[in-house]
Amino acid sequence: xxxxxxxxxxxxxxxxxxxxxxxxxxxxxxxxxxxxxxxxxxxxxxxxxxxxxxxxxxxxxxxxxxxxxxxxxxxxxxxxxxxxxxxxxxxxxxxxxxxxxxxxxxxxxxxxxxxxxxxxxxxxxxxxxxxxxxxxxxxxxxxxxxxxxxxxxxxxxxxxxxxxxxxxxxxxxxxxxxxxxxxxxxxxxxxxxxxxxxxxxxxxxxxxxxxxxxxxxxxxxxxxxxxxxxxxxxxxxxxxxxxxxxxxxxxxxxxxxxxxxxxxxxxxxxxxxxxxxxxxxxxxxxxxxxxxxxxxxxxxxxxxxxxxxxxxxxxxxxxxxxxxxxxxxxxxxxxxxxxxxxxxxxxxxxxxxxxxxxxxxxxxxxxxxxxxxxxxxxxxxxxxxxxxxxxxxxxxxxxxxxxxxxxxxxxxxxxxxxxxxxxxxxxxxxxxxxxxxxxxxxxxxxxxxxxxxxxxxxxxxxxxxxxxxxxxxxxxxxxxxxxxxxxxxxxxxxxxxxxxxxxxxxxxxxx
Amino acid sequence: xxxxxxxxxxxxxxxxxxxxxxxxxxxxxxxxxxxxxxxxxxxxxxxxxxxxxxxxxxxxxxxxxxxxxxxxxxxxxxxxxxxxxxxxxxxxxxxxxxxxxxxxxxxxxxxxxxxxxxxxxxxxxxxxxxxxxxxxxxxxxxxxxxxxxxxxxxxxxxxxxxxxxxxxxxxxxxxxxxxxxxxxxxxxxxxxxxxxxxxxxxxxxxxxxxxxxxxxxxxxxxxxxxxxxxxxxxxxxxxxxxxxxxxxxxxxxxxxxxxxxxxxxxxxxxxxxxxxxxxxxxxxxxxxxxxxxxxxxxxxxxxxxxxxx
Numbered sequence: 001x002x003x004x005x006x007x008x009x010x011x012x013x014x015x016x017x018x019x020x021x022x023x024x025x026x027x028x029x030x031x032x033x034x035x036x037x038x039x040x041x042x043x044x045x046x047x048x049x050x051x052x053x054x055x056x057x058x059x060x061x062x063x064x065x066x067x068x069x070x071x072x073x074x075x076x077x078x079x080x081x082x083x084x085x086x087x088x089x090x091x092x093x094x095x096x097x098x099x100x101x102x103x104x105x106x107x108x109x110x111x112x113x114x115x116x117x118x119x120x121x122x123x124x125x126x127x128x129x130x131x132x133x134x135x136x137x138x139x140x141x142x143x144x145x146x147x148x149x150x151x152x153x154x155x156x157x158x159x160x161x162x163x164x165x166x167x168x169x170x171x172x173x174x175x176x177x178x179x180x181x182x183x184x185x186x187x188x189x190x191x192x193x194x195x196x197x198x199x200x201x202x203x204x205x206x207x208x209x210x211x212x213x214x215x216x217x218x219x220x221x222x223x224x225x226x227x228x229x230x231x232x233x234x235x236x237x238x239x240x241x242x243x244x245x246x247x248x249x250x251x252x253x254x255x256x257x258x259x260x261x262x263x264x265x266x267x268x269x270x271x272x273x274x275x276x277x278x279x280x281x282x283x284x285x286x287x288x289x290x291x292x293x294x295x296x297x298x299x300x301x302x303x304x305x306x307x308x309x310x311x312x313x314x315x316x317x318x319x320x321x322x323x324x325x326x327x328x329x330x331x332x333x334x335x336x337x338x339x340x341x342x343x344x345x346x347x348x349x350x351x352x353x354x355x356x357x358x359x360x361x362x363x364x365x366x367x368x369x370x371x372x373x374x375x376x377x378x379x380x381x382x383x384x385x386x387x388x389x390x391x392x393x394x395x396x397x398x399x400x401x402x403x404x405x406x407x408x409x410x411x412x413x414x415x416x417x418x419x420x421x422x423x424x425x426x427x428x429x430x431x432x433x434x435x436x437x438x439x440x441x442x443x444x445x446x447x448x449x450x451x452x453x454x455x456x457x458x459x460x461x462x463x464x465x466x467x468x469x470x471x472x473x474x475x476x477x478x479x480x481x482x483x484x485x486x487x488x489x490x491x492x493x494x495x496x497x498x499x500x501x502x503x504x505x506x507x508x509x510x511x
Numbered sequence: 512x513x514x515x516x517x518x519x520x521x522x523x524x525x526x527x528x529x530x531x532x533x534x535x536x537x538x539x540x541x542x543x544x545x546x547x548x549x550x551x552x553x554x555x556x557x558x559x560x561x562x563x564x565x566x567x568x569x570x571x572x573x574x575x576x577x578x579x580x581x582x583x584x585x586x587x588x589x590x591x592x593x594x595x596x597x598x599x600x601x602x603x604x605x606x607x608x609x610x611x612x613x614x615x616x617x618x619x620x621x622x623x624x625x626x627x628x629x630x631x632x633x634x635x636x637x638x639x640x641x642x643x644x645x646x647x648x649x650x651x652x653x654x655x656x657x658x659x660x661x662x663x664x665x666x667x668x669x670x671x672x673x674x675x676x677x678x679x680x681x682x683x684x685x686x687x688x689x690x691x692x693x694x695x696x697x698x699x700x701x702x703x704x705x706x707x708x709x710x711x712x713x714x715x716x717x718x719x720x721x722x723x724x725x726x727x728x729x730x731x732x733x734x735x736x737x738x739x740x741x742x743x744x745x746x747x748x749x750x751x752x753x754x755x756x757x758x759x760x761x762x763x764x765x766x767x768x769x770x771x772x773x774x775x776x777x778x779x780x781x782x783x784x785x786x787x788x789x790x791x792x793x794x795x796x797x798x799x800x801x802x803x804x805x806x807x808x809x810x811x812x813x814x815x816x817x818x819x820x
Contacts, residue, residue: 040556040583043565137712178588180698183675185621192594192624196586264706265699319726320705327557327702334725335565337794342728405582406591445698449671453713456669456693 001123004353007052008361016053017358020060021365025373027061028068028080031205032399035065035081035308036324043332051336052351055329056358059312062325063362066268066305067111067370074103074297075380076226076392078209082200083268083304085434086276088208089155090289090296096227097292100378105239108370110253110298113243114305115363117254118261122309122316123356129310130317133262138449139463141265143472145443148270148435150476151277153483154289155431160487163432166423170436173198173416174444181448193408202400202409203416203437207430209396210417216389226381226388236371243298249279253302261307264314267323268304269438275303281482309359315340316352543603543771547578551607553592555585558700559721560608563637563759566791570782575774588674590617597625601764603771606633611758612814616676619818628815631767632807633775634760636783637797641680641736641755642720642744643670646711647729654688654733654748657715661690669713671695671704679818680755681717684736687752705730719757720744724796743796754817758800760807772804 007013020042027038039058046054069080074091087107094103121129136144149167156163176187177197188194216226243250253275260271279299280289289296311322312329319341321327330340338344338351345352383391400413420430454462463469550568554560564581571579584592592607593614599605614627643654651657661668670692672681678694685692692714697704701718708716709729716730723732724743732744736753761779763772782788783801792799802810 036556040561043556044568047569134706134710137707137710177586181696183588183696193591195623196591265703314706318706318709318729320702320709321557324555324557327555329557331557331561331565334562334795335791337791339725339794341726404586404591405584445703449695449697449707452693452695453669456667 001353003350004355005357007350007354008056008357012050013053013056013354013358014361016049016057017060017362018365018369020057021064021362021369024061024064024366025068025369028065028084029071029377030395030399031072031078031080031209032201032395032402033080034201034324034403035062036328037402038062038065039325039328039332043328043335046332047335051333051338052354052358054332054336055351055355056362058325058329058332059309059355059359060362060365062329063111063115063305063308063359064366064369065325066115066308067108067301067366069304070107070111070297070301071104071377071380074107075100075378076209076388077212078392078396079204081268082204082434082438083272083307084300085204085208085269085431085438086272086300087297087304089276089300089431090291090293093290093292094294094297095381098228098230099292100227100229100381101232101235101374102239102242102294103297104374104378105236105371106243106294106297107301108367108374109240109243110250110301111305111370112363112367113250114254114257114302114307115309115366116360117302118258118306118309119356119360119363121258121306122313122359123353126313126317129259129262130313132259133264133314134318135466135468136263138446138453140466140468140472141263141446142443142450142463143469143476144263144266145439145446147472147476147479148274148277148439149443150479150483151273151435152432153479153487154277154280155429155435157290157427157429157431159427160483162426162428166428166430166432167436170433170438171440171443172436173203173433174200174437174440180445181452191408193406196404198412198437199400199403199406199409200437200441201403202413204434205396205400206413206416207420207434207437209392210414211421211424211430213389213393213396214417214421216385216392220385220389224384226385229378229382231375231378236374239294242294246295246298249283249295249299250302252278252282253299254306257303257306258310260303261310262313262322264320264322265442267311268307270442271307272300272304273435273438275299281479286486305363309356312355312359316345316355317342319343543774544575544577546604547580548575548603549599549605550579550581551592551596551605552581552583553585553589553595553608554583554610555700556583558702559719559757560610560759562795564608566788567636567761567779567782570785570788571778574778574781588617588676589613590623593617594624596762596764597630599764601631601766601768603763603767603775606761606763606775609760609762609811611635611756611760611811612679612818613676613757615811615814615818616679625765627811629765630811631763631765631772632760632804632811633762633772634779634802634804634807635758635800635810636760636779637792637799638756638758639719639721639797640741640749641684641717641753641757642723642747643684643733643735644708644716644718644723644726644730645714645733646708647731648711649714649731651714651733652731657733658688658690661688661692665691666693668692668715669695670715670717671697671707671713672717673697673701673704677717683755684717684734684750684753687750721757721796741796743793758810759797760800760802762807769804776804 069084073088077092
């Protein structure tokens with residue numbers, strides 16, 4: 001392990017790592033350029049390098065992209081990759097309040113914390129953790145997806161019904177294309193491009209970026225730019241102190257992120273969303289979530305970054321990548337004749353450990369570069385809206401095309417964007433739609449697979465036995481009760497506060 | 512403010528001017544190829560097709576003297592990428608990965624906008640026979656034990672495979688062995704199937720033996736398809752009547768001129784002759800192949816015939 005650290009700290013490894021981090025900064029910032037695309041584009045350049053330096057560069061890109069996707073999420077309410085969806089919920093309101101720099105620095109520091117935690121688990125706990133991950137079969141994944149759906153309770157805004165409807169819209173859109181199991185074309189309306197399903201990235205750009213651009217256009221007469229920006233001195237240290245003021249919250253987010261990151265197929269977006277939801281659930285004062293609570297940003301960013309090194313754990317222990325960028329990194333190793341998995345652990349242990357250290361160092365380099373650039377990045381919000389709106393639109397079009405090189409994805413993104421813009425005016429929140437889009441591809445295939453397995457035994461045995469199934473079902477049910485109960489309590493409180501305003505204000509203060 | 516606008520439009524105009532200089536006018540030069548070639552990969556980055564494209568890319572570029580650009584057009588079990596190639600200009604500047612029998616099964620009984628028999632095949636480069644695998648700690652240590660258990664409890668054993676292609680390939684083996692099991696189709700590739708097997712959520716898994724080689728530390732192989740045993744999987748019996756083979760190759764749109772196909776085929780020969788490529792192919796549990804365009808077309812023809820039933 002020490003040998004790996006020495007290697008990871010060698011000048012050439014550090015140089016290529018930094019190159020990867022810098023490219024990751026760009027890739028993550030531009031919506032539509034995901035970490036998967038970025039790493040895939042870089043693979044040919046790794047051939048000229050030592051395999052360890054090559055994966056350090058790819059890992060650096062992956063880790064940094066999981067931070068930099070927060071930049072557009074906070075500043076223009078458009079997640080740079082699906083992993084930053086939850087970051088936007090509080091990051092953008094912060095920007096609107098003139099706290100853009102704080103949001104970016106907090107994201108950056110949280111990302112570094114998450115990466116350090118995830119990479120530490122990779123280095124020390126890979127084997128015990130993977131044993132737990134392997135307990136997840138199709139039925140368990142299905143229940144995990146159902147549990148994640150209860151997040152709608154935190155995202156729905158004022159109306160739980162509109163939240164549920166939004167989630168259903170997202171799930172429905174994700175079911176377009178060739179079905180799982182029997183492979184029948186669904187909702188394709190005879191359009192060949194739809195057979196392959198909807199691109200998640202293009203759809204998320206439609207859900208988040210396009211309504212944002214349209215909103216900017218409607219606000220052109222009212223304001224010139226998103227928000228005022230005045231660089232503040234000493235903001236970095238102050239923000240770090242604010243993040244660390246909630247140690248339990250930091251550890252909870254990191255543990256959730258790492259654990260979900262290990263599950264092959266779940267990935268950063270779900271890690272961030274579950275972490276965000278738990279942050280809301282366990283906080284005493286929930287009133288500011290969705291309105292610019294720093295903890296919302298840190299919950300999401302710690303988790304999506306912890307998930308990045310964690311996604312490498314199944315790769316090195318089982319030979320199965322935990323996420324799409326991890327699959328690309330696996331491919332880069334296989335092209336060198338190195339077979340990631342338990343064998344590599346035996347034959348080339350140094351490489352496994354140097355990679356873990358590189359991931360950890362990537363978190364630190366990301367933090368240094370990110371906090372240096374933050375004051376400049378935040379200037380994006382002072383760009384006049386009449387320039388910024390077309391610029392975001394341009395990036396949205398390029399991004400949705402680039403993901404699969406399919407022009408149909410662009411039309412779809414635009415259509416969905418206009419649709420979401422309109423229903424937003426009716427009080428729908430885009431969050432549940434995005435959640436449905438992300439969870440559909442997890443819930444449906446695992447449901448179908450578990451049903452096929454049930455054919456051999458019984459539905460009751462596959463879905464309702466086993467410790468994990470019981471735990472997941474229990475927390476899902478509790479979660480639903482919790483949502484109903486807290487909404488009922490809020491309403492009761494509102495009624496009470498309407499009658500005795502002064503008293504309830506005093507009660508709030510003591511809380 | 513006005514001034515700023517003028518400045519901006521100047522920059523944009525300038526950018527266009529530079530761009531038009533950089534992009535050469537489309538000249539009909541006699542020498543093929545004289546511009547970059549697009550190589551479509553119809554499956555996600557990191558998968559078997561991506562691996563093949565990346566493996567061949569440096570050799571093809573060297574042999575052809577132009578850039579080879581890899582683009583991913585994924586979805587529909589490869590149908591999106593294959594369809595894209597079918598619609599592309601048949602001038603030899605767009606080529607694609609092909610996986611047999613996936614291309615045949617993707618078009619079976621549906622209108623997907625292409626017919627597998629119509630493409631201009633350049634050559635197959637690698638193949639792997641099928642394999643039936645069980646987790647390392649499985650109670651079934653041999654094929655005989657597995658078959659006996661399946662016969663004792665018809666339909667009670669679960670076997671995972673990738674999608675419809677897997678279903679067709681496993682049906683053949685089940686027929687040969689005379690067993691009835693429950694098939695569990697996994698979508699999204701072998702990467703999604705392996706953890707189900709490694710975590711004992713299914714009794715067995717079936718896919719290319721290249722994956723059996725790759726994952727030999729966590730899974731045991733009970734049997735492989737084809738007429739011979741494999742050096743990479745010592746002690747594993749083969750089933751000669753099981754014809755499941757996955758083959759990776761390169762193809763061009765239907766109607767690509769034969770002289771250009773020949774140039775591409777020669778480049779493919781050179782790319783696969785590289786000892787480094789050979790070594791990686793073997794390490795990844797694949798068998799290398801070298802074919803003429805005619806051989807490749809006939810090879811696909813056999814598969815079309817097999818799956819037309």
